[in-house]
Amino acid sequence: MHTFLNYLVVLAVAALLLGPSLYGVARERRIDRQLRGAAAGRSKARRAQKSSSRSTVPSTATW
Structure with a gap:
């Protein structure tokens, strides 16, 4: 019985x-x-941005 408790103590310390x-x-x-x-x-x-065929120049249209 003491051996079993010793194993449990060792396992508890190892877990800690x-x-x-x-x-x-x-x-x-x-x-x-x-x-x-x-x-x-x-x-x-x-990659998706570079392969886009759209122009990246902003529009200069004014309303």
């Missing part, structure tokens, strides 16, 4: 020590995915 680190790694990966997605969206928008 590793928990914040694992949470931080998961958070960093999520942020990296968001940054990659934003960069991909931005590059797609630039």
Whole structure:
């Protein structure tokens, strides 16, 4: 019975020590995915903007 409790204590201490680190790694990966997605969206928008056949000169018509 004491051996089982010792294992539980070791697992609890390991969880307390590793928990914040694992949470931080998961958070960093999520942020990296968001940054990659934003960069991909931005590059797609630039490609669509460059391939447009419309003129980018503003109209000078006045009313």
